[in-house]
Amino acid sequence: MRIAVVSDTHGNNKGIIEKLSEIEKPDILFHLGDYVTDGVAISKALGFETIIVRGNGDYLHTEYNEDELVEIKGKKIFLTHGHKYNVQNGIANLYYKGLELGADIVLFGHIHVPIIEKIGNMIIMNPGSPSLPRNATKIKTFGIINIGNTIETKIIEIN
Numbered sequence: 001m002r003i004a005v006v007s008d009t010h011g012n013n014k015g016i017i018e019k020l021s022e023i024e025k026p027d028i029l030f031h032l033g034d035y036v037t038d039g040v041a042i043s044k045a046l047g048f049e050t051i052i053v054r055g056n057g058d059y060l061h062t063e064y065n066e067d068e069l070v071e072i073k074g075k076k077i078f079l080t081h082g083h084k085y086n087v088q089n090g091i092a093n094l095y096y097k098g099l100e101l102g103a104d105i106v107l108f109g110h111i112h113v114p115i116i117e118k119i120g121n122m123i124i125m126n127p128g129s130p131s132l133p134r135n136a137t138k139i140k141t142f143g144i145i146n147i148g149n150t151i152e153t154k155i156i157e158i159n
Contacts, residue, residue, distance in 0.1 A: 001072050001148075002024065002028075002146050003027065004026040004028075005107055005142060005143035006029065006031050006042065006142045007128075008032075008128075008129035009031070010035055013042055015130050015131065016042060017042055019156070020142075025046075026048060030050075030051050032055065032109035032127070033054050033055025034110070052064050055081030067080045076101065076102055076103045078106045079107045080094070080108050082109055094106050095122065103122060105151065106124045109126060111126060112133055113128055114126055114141045123151060128143075130142050143156065
Protein backbone atom coordinates (compact mmCIF):
# COMPACT_ATOMS: atom_id res chain seq x y z
CA MET A 1 0.00 0.00 0.00
CA ARG A 2 1.47 3.30 -1.13
CA ILE A 3 0.29 6.45 0.66
CA ALA A 4 0.99 10.07 -0.33
CA VAL A 5 1.01 12.43 2.66
CA VAL A 6 0.41 16.14 2.07
CA SER A 7 -0.14 19.04 4.44
CA ASP A 8 -0.29 22.80 4.46
CA THR A 9 -1.05 23.44 0.80
CA HIS A 10 -2.69 26.79 1.67
CA GLY A 11 -4.51 27.16 -1.63
CA ASN A 12 -1.55 26.33 -3.85
CA ASN A 13 -1.76 22.74 -5.05
CA LYS A 14 -0.43 23.03 -8.62
CA GLY A 15 3.10 21.79 -7.76
CA ILE A 16 1.90 18.83 -5.72
CA ILE A 17 -0.57 17.78 -8.43
CA GLU A 18 2.20 17.91 -11.04
CA LYS A 19 4.64 15.94 -8.87
CA LEU A 20 2.08 13.29 -7.88
CA SER A 21 1.20 12.78 -11.55
CA GLU A 22 4.89 12.13 -12.36
CA ILE A 23 5.66 9.50 -9.72
CA GLU A 24 4.38 5.97 -9.09
CA LYS A 25 0.69 6.38 -8.32
CA PRO A 26 -0.22 6.18 -4.63
CA ASP A 27 -3.16 4.03 -3.54
CA ILE A 28 -4.46 6.75 -1.24
CA LEU A 29 -3.79 10.38 -0.31
CA PHE A 30 -3.79 11.73 3.23
CA HIS A 31 -4.21 15.52 3.46
CA LEU A 32 -3.40 16.82 6.92
CA GLY A 33 -5.18 20.15 6.69
CA ASP A 34 -4.66 23.79 5.83
CA TYR A 35 -6.61 23.76 3.27
CA VAL A 36 -9.02 20.82 3.13
CA THR A 37 -10.40 22.06 -0.20
CA ASP A 38 -6.96 21.44 -1.72
CA GLY A 39 -7.17 17.82 -0.61
CA VAL A 40 -10.48 17.53 -2.45
CA ALA A 41 -9.01 19.22 -5.56
CA ILE A 42 -5.96 16.94 -5.58
CA SER A 43 -8.21 13.89 -5.23
CA LYS A 44 -10.41 15.00 -8.12
CA ALA A 45 -7.48 15.94 -10.36
CA LEU A 46 -5.65 12.65 -9.90
CA GLY A 47 -8.41 10.18 -9.00
CA PHE A 48 -7.04 9.23 -5.57
CA GLU A 49 -9.05 8.02 -2.64
CA THR A 50 -8.42 10.66 0.02
CA ILE A 51 -8.65 10.98 3.79
CA ILE A 52 -8.61 14.58 4.98
CA VAL A 53 -8.34 16.13 8.44
CA ARG A 54 -8.86 19.81 9.08
CA GLY A 55 -6.25 22.21 10.35
CA ASN A 56 -6.35 25.51 12.17
CA GLY A 57 -6.91 27.24 8.80
CA ASP A 58 -9.99 25.08 8.12
CA TYR A 59 -12.20 26.19 11.01
CA LEU A 60 -15.24 26.66 8.73
CA HIS A 61 -15.00 23.08 7.39
CA THR A 62 -16.60 21.28 10.30
CA GLU A 63 -17.55 18.39 7.99
CA TYR A 64 -13.98 17.15 8.49
CA ASN A 65 -12.59 15.80 11.76
CA GLU A 66 -9.49 17.27 13.38
CA ASP A 67 -8.14 13.76 14.02
CA GLU A 68 -8.58 10.40 12.30
CA LEU A 69 -7.34 6.94 13.20
CA VAL A 70 -7.25 4.54 10.25
CA GLU A 71 -5.98 1.00 9.89
CA ILE A 72 -4.24 -0.08 6.71
CA LYS A 73 -2.70 -3.53 6.27
CA GLY A 74 -2.88 -4.08 10.03
CA LYS A 75 -1.07 -0.81 10.85
CA LYS A 76 -2.78 1.94 12.84
CA ILE A 77 -2.19 5.41 11.44
CA PHE A 78 -3.13 8.56 13.37
CA LEU A 79 -3.71 11.68 11.26
CA THR A 80 -3.89 15.19 12.70
CA HIS A 81 -2.92 18.68 11.65
CA GLY A 82 -1.00 19.08 14.90
CA HIS A 83 -2.06 22.48 16.17
CA LYS A 84 -4.04 20.87 19.02
CA TYR A 85 -0.89 19.07 20.19
CA ASN A 86 1.44 22.09 20.49
CA VAL A 87 3.74 20.70 17.78
CA GLN A 88 5.54 24.01 17.35
CA ASN A 89 7.20 23.13 20.67
CA GLY A 90 8.05 19.51 19.83
CA ILE A 91 6.47 16.13 19.17
CA ALA A 92 6.13 14.81 22.74
CA ASN A 93 2.35 15.33 22.89
CA LEU A 94 1.93 13.54 19.56
CA TYR A 95 4.09 10.68 20.74
CA TYR A 96 1.97 10.19 23.86
CA LYS A 97 -1.26 10.44 21.85
CA GLY A 98 0.14 7.81 19.49
CA LEU A 99 0.94 5.54 22.44
CA GLU A 100 -2.56 6.04 23.83
CA LEU A 101 -4.06 5.00 20.48
CA GLY A 102 -1.65 2.15 19.81
CA ALA A 103 -0.56 3.89 16.60
CA ASP A 104 2.23 2.56 14.41
CA ILE A 105 2.44 5.84 12.48
CA VAL A 106 1.58 9.38 13.59
CA LEU A 107 1.18 11.98 10.84
CA PHE A 108 0.99 15.73 11.40
CA GLY A 109 1.49 19.06 9.66
CA HIS A 110 1.19 22.65 10.90
CA ILE A 111 4.90 23.50 11.22
CA HIS A 112 5.68 23.14 7.47
CA VAL A 113 8.94 21.31 8.25
CA PRO A 114 9.55 17.73 7.05
CA ILE A 115 10.29 15.29 9.87
CA ILE A 116 10.61 11.52 10.12
CA GLU A 117 11.34 10.25 13.63
CA LYS A 118 11.27 6.67 14.83
CA ILE A 119 10.65 6.34 18.55
CA GLY A 120 10.47 2.73 19.68
CA ASN A 121 8.09 1.05 17.25
CA MET A 122 6.31 4.28 16.29
CA ILE A 123 7.07 6.47 13.27
CA ILE A 124 6.20 10.17 13.54
CA MET A 125 6.13 12.01 10.24
CA ASN A 126 5.51 15.54 9.04
CA PRO A 127 5.56 15.80 5.22
CA GLY A 128 6.50 19.49 5.26
CA SER A 129 4.66 21.75 2.84
CA PRO A 130 4.43 21.63 -0.97
CA SER A 131 3.68 25.35 -1.12
CA LEU A 132 5.04 27.24 1.92
CA PRO A 133 8.09 25.40 3.29
CA ARG A 134 9.65 26.61 6.54
CA ASN A 135 12.62 24.25 6.57
CA ALA A 136 16.11 25.75 6.40
CA THR A 137 16.47 25.02 2.68
CA LYS A 138 12.96 26.29 1.77
CA ILE A 139 12.47 23.19 -0.37
CA LYS A 140 8.84 22.20 -0.98
CA THR A 141 8.06 18.65 0.15
CA PHE A 142 5.50 15.91 0.74
CA GLY A 143 5.74 12.38 2.12
CA ILE A 144 5.37 8.83 0.87
CA ILE A 145 4.65 5.80 3.03
CA ASN A 146 4.90 2.24 1.72
CA ILE A 147 3.28 -0.41 3.89
CA GLY A 148 4.16 -4.01 3.08
CA ASN A 149 5.99 -6.44 5.34
CA THR A 150 7.68 -3.34 6.75
CA ILE A 151 6.87 0.36 6.83
CA GLU A 152 9.03 2.62 4.66
CA THR A 153 8.76 6.41 4.82
CA LYS A 154 10.43 9.11 2.80
CA ILE A 155 10.25 12.81 2.11
CA ILE A 156 9.95 13.79 -1.56
CA GLU A 157 11.20 17.16 -2.77
CA ILE A 158 9.27 19.20 -5.31
CA ASN A 159 11.39 21.25 -7.73
